[in-house]
Amino acid sequence: MSESRVRFFEQQISILGYNQSLQALDWMKEVMSAPAYARHDGTHYYNHLVDVAQDLLNHGIRDQDIITAALLHDAVEDVPGITNNMIDAKFNTKVTKMVDLVTKEPGVNYKKDDLLKILYLEPILNNPGAALIKTADRKHNFSTLRAASPEKKMRQAIETEKFFFPFFKEAMERYPRYATYFLSAKTAIKPHLMEIKEHYDEVNVLKAKIAELESQHIKHRISK
Known part of the structure; x- marks a missing residue:
């Protein structure tokens, strides 16, 4: 069920043309698929990131930078080696600022x-x-x-x-x-x-x- 939600979200941001958000999603799926990133309910941690971003979309939030930052909001805090500088290089300063604030x-x-x-x-x-x-x-x-x-x-x-x-x-x-x-x-x-x-x-x-x-x-x- 959780993976079907991920696919639905991916389709939705693809239709919206949010290529930056798709890049963030692919990155987090890659680095957070290891067993170390399982949540207490047994799901991969990136499912949490998707559900957070999806809820914002469901309520009419259509700022791609916000959706992208939502997908990355735990990256610096939870993934060893990921830094604000990496996020800034891959995305933009606005995304980096939001991620930094919630870290x-x-x-x-x-x-x-x-x-x-x-x-x-x-x-x-x-x-x-x-x-x-x-x-x-x-x-x-x-x-x-x-x-x-x-x-x-x-x-x-x-x-x-x-x-x-x-x-x-x-x-x-x-x-x-x-x-x-x-x-x-x-x-x-x-x-x-x-x-x-x-x-x-x-x-x-x-x-x-x-x-x-x-x-x-x-x-x-x-x-x-």
Whole structure:
């Protein structure tokens, strides 16, 4: 099913005449077909890149540079040897800038304090294309969480509610022409986010009850 989506996307950008995007797609398929690039749901990682770019197309985004950068948005961060200079040489400065903005710096603990917001999301907000790509990325990542551990689901839920919902809101205000897309991300994510939080709370309550029953059972055995 995932490969049929890739073929459909390839046909669509071919019809649109997005030769630059086709080049990016071919490149990512080549470098991300190895088993090392399988996602937690078992699909090749480049399927994520395609799904991110496809969602933007589905919502009327027809800027070829944005679609190309969406296909390359994890290249520098995840593929050893790929650099911004390589992307600039193969594509253009606008594509490189968007990819650079959504690429996290190695060695930075973005989970500490509000560094995700200050060092990462706020600079992204200054570029409409990068903001769209980051939104599509979070939207798709959240849609694939069903195969993730409960702990990862909860971490993603908390991070999204704290940092990304305000990010979507700010992006809507800054870029009215893309407001419907930023709104679509929150609309798509929120029901799943609430489901994760509710399930996590239910599991914790159940664990607490089990621990209490076990404690009572041990006390009862000791008292005998």
